[in-house]
Amino acid sequence: MERYESDTEGDGQETPLLHRGHEDKVQRAPVCCSSRYGLALLSCYGFFVVYSLRVNLSVAMVDMLNNTHQSSANHSFSVCPAHANPPRPKHNHTASVYDWDSETQGWILGSFFYGYILTQIPGGYLAGRFGPKWLMGFGILGTVVFTLLTPVAADLGASYLIAVRVLEGIGEGVTFPAMYTMWAAWAPPLERSRLLTISYIGAQLGTVISLPLSGEICFYLDWTYVFYVFGAVGLVWFVLWAFLVFDSPNTHPRISERERLYITTSLKNELSSSANIPWGALVTSRPLWAIVVAHFSYNWTFYTLLTLLPTYMNDILGFSIQQNGMLSALPYVGCAVFAVLSGQVADYLRETCQYPTVIVRKSFSIVGMIGPAVFLVAAGYTGCNYTLAVTFLTISSSLGGVSASGFNINHLDIAPSYAGILLGITNTFATIPGMVGPVIARALTTQKTIEEWQTVFYIAAAINLFGALVYTVFGRGTVQPWAVHTSYSHGD
Template identity: 85%
Template structure:
């Protein structure tokens, strides 16, 4: 068997097509446990991102009415768009007199907690199992979300502390899920299963933004946190009873599916879970290529995730009710493209026998350079809100292509340590969420279109750099340090 030191060996022969003895019958997808897990985890990430972005919309209504006329919209750069009068609230929630710098710190504070549990999350999930770590991580986020209105009343420092604690809980989710998929996802179905799983993040954004807008319109901002908090509790109950760490302990999985998954992964997973090659991991060039790409992509993603409702309100002049729907359109495009790209990526690898590294790099380039171009263009549309929303939607939609690029590459180069690798890359990729909103709000203190153009230019330049770096140094084969019996699926 060839050693796996090269990225080209075996790249033309996918794992399930190597030889007669390696072939296993593919278990049907319909009604399968692995696709059931994909849907359940997708619901989980729906909850995660609903809890993450609801503050971005609620913030528009949490500010003092002297800054935001009537709570509907601020004195925006562009002419305000007509909106129906909001119902008068019997018990209106409190409003606060936070300046733009304070807003930036509040919006970015989540990521200060989020960054702390990335690597520990991957390590603990690998050592003790991902199910309960992920479950309790999201449950903790749900609890602190329900406490958000109380914290806001106590003051911005308390709200920042609660958001940090929410971030600590959510920090374990992605590393834990990667550990789960390392045991559940056959190599030639990775793109499909992971994009189904993580599309929940996009759908959470797509649904929560307009729903939060409607909640603000008819009720008040406190209900945004209560409604999505309760939804998180529902997910936790389902997760406890329906999720399992591996196919071998799932009580309802078919024998055919269990054998199919285990056979397809038998040559990829390390034989010793206790030994972690930290030195080899931290000096791995392919890993650092993912780090740079992940950091760069997230700068644009988090900038829009936290500040797009503010941009819609302060610059384009949309009311709260209109704001949520229009802010969601970019993420709807991203969700659609993520699913389509996952199908296409696996088709290219399995049917067309394209090399993994080629597919990952091509999808990463499209998913990073495309968004950069359209993001910059959106900054030059002035008050043409139709063109602005269209360009931002195209930008985010193209970003969804990267879901089958560098985002899955952790499982390609080291499936046994995918949770730890994701923890490392996500640690660096969280930095944009910490500093991006703060820098953006400092640069846009006057909320002029020119100031926002600067924010978009910075995000696009970082995205472009990450795409080029990954194209040069990314790899698609299992790395030699990731397995004891060296083997590369190279699919």
């Protein structure tokens, strides 16, 4: 019997749930109108709000600056011939403008991450202790409130705006750990890839939609409405979240009995009933540190592109990010599509083809980390071939979406009871590239040459390759012994 139960939680998920003798009676609950997929869609909406509020400032900043002060920047020369676009007529805007120098702008744009990194681990702990629903709800609501206050803070001074952005980061910092804690109670093991990729595609959609839409709002209204519009969208989300979402299937008043039994039965051997967190075993777990290294490495490339792709397109390719909003969004469209497709394929391989979980996670991580590295380096050698450069950068980001079904979900495989805390730990380290990566890249590209950018791309690619190697060697796909308190064993 001990071997049988070990197999059910082994890396292979050798015998999928519902295909096992006695548990045949518990049938898979339908997808349509289900509570778990409703949660996936609402959390997708939530992460759309989170990322919209995170990136809209970078677009609004263009209109927040005094045009005469910035005139020299607007006429900078690129390595490749610039793409001239007919100037759009300027509307008479009444919003304030500010004379912030480049250093102040850098502090304003980067201040978010200093708050974001503070609440990763506390977010995981609090979600496990008090429940993820209200922690995530109030975390995003707080971010929405401070977003609505952004125009007032900017009028008061740059230091007030920096403080507001730090507070926004603190609010958003709890969202991912809280959502992982939520999925630990809601996601059947063989549907994890599908549910989580639907949930987190909201982050990509938030980036894709808010970049060009913020530019249009700035043009037709003024920059203050960027924060008012997205703030209002966030308020609508909070109302829906408050009334429609619950911490677990057992506390949901409208879930069908079939779906509740399906979810709870599939998770009964994976969740720990102990309130004590095994910190010693947790921080010395090699499978956890494998995820830490992979997450850090992947985010180095992700944040390099997120923050510096506009600069590269302007300085090297001659594209203006303000005039080509959809062009800058292309990589994130590809990333979102590949993330959702990878979730479907990963769960199909695990359930129908019965591939070991660990093999699926490592394979998708390798494709999602080495693929982007190769095409990122290749983009540096396209010269002034605009089409090829944009194509390679888009493929690089798109392949990165495959990792959503790799190391990104592995927290739930190795310790579902502590998934929020594990995500908090890995995301703390993974936030560091967002703080230091762009700074290092800017320091390496002072002359704005193609050769300097090749160096930036090589560094990002090398870090990605290192992360893929470490995860391939040390990653695991089973619930670890320290993560569940039962009498049977767990084999790797």
